[in-house]
Amino acid sequence: MPTSEQVLAALKTVQDPDLGKDVVSAGFVKNLFVDGATVRFDLVAVSPDGKDKRALVPACEQVVRGLDGVASVQIAYRSEVRAPKAPRAIMPDVEHVVAVASGKGGVGKSTVAANLALGLHLEGKRVGLLDADIYGPSMPTMFATRARPEPVGKDRILPVEAQGLKLMSIGFLVDPDQPMIWRGPMVHGALSQFLEQVVWGELDVVVVDMPPGTGDAQLTLGQKAPLSGAVIVTTPQEVALVDARKGLKMFEQVKVPVLGIVENMSYFVCDGCDKQHDLFGRGGARRAATELGVPFLGEIPLQSGVPQSGDEGQPIVVRDPESPAGRAFRELARTVARTLAFQGKSATDSLSMSWQG
Amino acid sequence: MRADRDLHPLGLGQDGPGTLVIDWSDGHRCSLDVRALRLACPCAECVDEWTGEQRLREDAVPDNVRPVRIDPVGQYALTVAWTDGHTTGIYTFERLAEMCACEDDQSGGAA
Numbered sequence: 001m002p003t004s005e006q007v008l009a010a011l012k013t014v015q016d017p018d019l020g021k022d023v024v025s026a027g028f029v030k031n032l033f034v035d036g037a038t039v040r041f042d043l044v045a046v047s048p049d050g051k052d053k054r055a056l057v058p059a060c061e062q063v064v065r066g067l068d069g070v071a072s073v074q075i076a077y078r079s080e081v082r083a084p085k086a087p088r089a090i091m092p093d094v095e096h097v098v099a100v101a102s103g104k105g106g107v108g109k110s111t112v113a114a115n116l117a118l119g120l121h122l123e124g125k126r127v128g129l130l131d132a133d134i135y136g137p138s139m140p141t142m143f144a145t146r147a148r149p150e151p152v153g154k155d156r157i158l159p160v161e162a163q164g165l166k167l168m169s170i171g172f173l174v175d176p177d178q179p180m181i182w183r184g185p186m187v188h189g190a191l192s193q194f195l196e197q198v199v200w201g202e203l204d205v206v207v208v209d210m211p212p213g214t215g216d217a218q219l220t221l222g223q224k225a226p227l228s229g230a231v232i233v234t235t236p237q238e239v240a241l242v243d244a245r246k247g248l249k250m251f252e253q254v255k256v257p258v259l260g261i262v263e264n265m266s267y268f269v270c271d272g273c274d275k276q277h278d279l280f281g282r283g284g285a286r287r288a289a290t291e292l293g294v295p296f297l298g299e300i301p302l303q304s305g306v307p308q309s310g311d312e313g314q315p316i317v318v319r320d321p322e323s324p325a326g327r328a329f330r331e332l333a334r335t336v337a338r339t340l341a342f343q344g345k346s347a348t349d350s351l352s353m354s355w356q357g
Numbered sequence: 358m359r360a361d362r363d364l365h366p367l368g369l370g371q372d373g374p375g376t377l378v379i380d381w382s383d384g385h386r387c388s389l390d391v392r393a394l395r396l397a398c399p400c401a402e403c404v405d406e407w408t409g410e411q412r413l414r415e416d417a418v419p420d421n422v423r424p425v426r427i428d429p430v431g432q433y434a435l436t437v438a439w440t441d442g443h444t445t446g447i448y449t450f451e452r453l454a455e456m457c458a459c460e461d462d463q464s465g466g467a468a
Contacts (some may be wrong), residue, residue: 351368
């Protein structure tokens with residue numbers, strides 16, 4: 001009597017002319033059952049248009065019958081209409097994409113993004129960090145690497161590995177001292193290309209360091225990247241909060257859930273006396289979060305060593321995880337990881353269809 | 358049909374050659390005539406960005422215009438590639454929900 005492996009091997013020689021694949025690889029063969037000299041299976045022809053593939057049945061029967069010890073072959077044919085699901089073109093094997101954004105520049109967004117990514121890595125996640133700040137990329141400095149991304153095939157590139165993260169920045173591709181002078185449409189094109197051509201592989205989270213503001217680049221990412229959520233970084237001053245609200249509204253418009261607001265440079269920890277000084281008036285972000293109905297994700301203290309550690313290629317979470325800022329960043333990473341765990345993948349993945357007729 | 362903030366399509370389907378069916382997260386099922394959808398394209402080529410004036414002429418769209426593909430845009434909209442070669446329209450979920458004329462929802466309007 002034949003084994004099911006032998007039957008499958010025989011069926012693999014039957015090609016579906018429409019798919020250019022054999023019936024086994026195409027997933028047509030189901031419920032294979034070998035009972036003595038009798039072989040039974042279902043042939044389920046899956047196609048986008050319900051095309052009749054009954055012609056495959058005699059071909060399958062013939063090859064199975066040709067096996068030693070087969071006396072009878074019973075094939076139950078049916079067809080299923082199912083549009084082939086197009087794999088997501090961008091970051092197909094990335095579970096969650098989280099944007100770190102701010103309404104205005106200078107609030108420490110890149111520092112938060114880098115430390116959040118490293119904090120998630122410390123939580124055991126497989127993490128990528130995409131520096132989407134095409135005007136002023138900072139990740140090559142923050143991770144002290146000038147590595148060049150390896151090309152894959154004709155037009156794709158591998159991220160650079162640094163401190164346990166997969167890292168990609170426009171800064172790896174151009175002269176770091178060269179200013180990026182890009183018009184809107186160029187920004188859209190460059191970012192789209194960047195999103196499509198980096199081979200991230202299988203990751204739990206990709207953290208995206210967004211450029212500041214609410215312009216072309218943000219819109220492109222909102223449209224092209226399968227964002228699971230956004231973290232808005234602000235400082236306590238009212239001017240920063242006004243812009244944080246704008247950032248929040250932008251994400252609302254493109255239906256990206258805001259995971260919450262982080263207050264950076266919340267207070268200053270004096271290294272002589274450990275006293276907390278509220279330099280900019282603390283707590284504004286917490287009030288804004290309450291007012292806007294989004295979670296407040298915590299306060300990151302201003303601590304000497306945070307900016308330097310970034311400049312020297314060792315963000316504070318790695319250099320001094322037990323410092324007040326290090327602890328605050330790790331807590332932020334835990335909160336974000338928890339929130340993501342409760343969140344499904346991008347809800348719109350299934351909304352693709354090819355029109356028939 | 359009411360367009361509340363979290364309303365989004367769960368699935369897309371087709372009812373004959375000229376009707377798009379959208380299943381919404383609130384349980385509604387809406388049918389949209391695809392030519393009407395093409396004529397309602399909100400892109401800058403079809404509607405003047407500053408004045409809001411309609412630039413697409415109805416007689417410029419073939420009667421048998423059909424989608425070729427429909428794809429999501431981020432998490433807020435759909436984009437349609439049409440048989441007349443047009444591809445730039447982004448239809449937000451809100452707008453699609455407003456276009457839906459369900460019989461059981463005539464009182465709702467744009468409330």
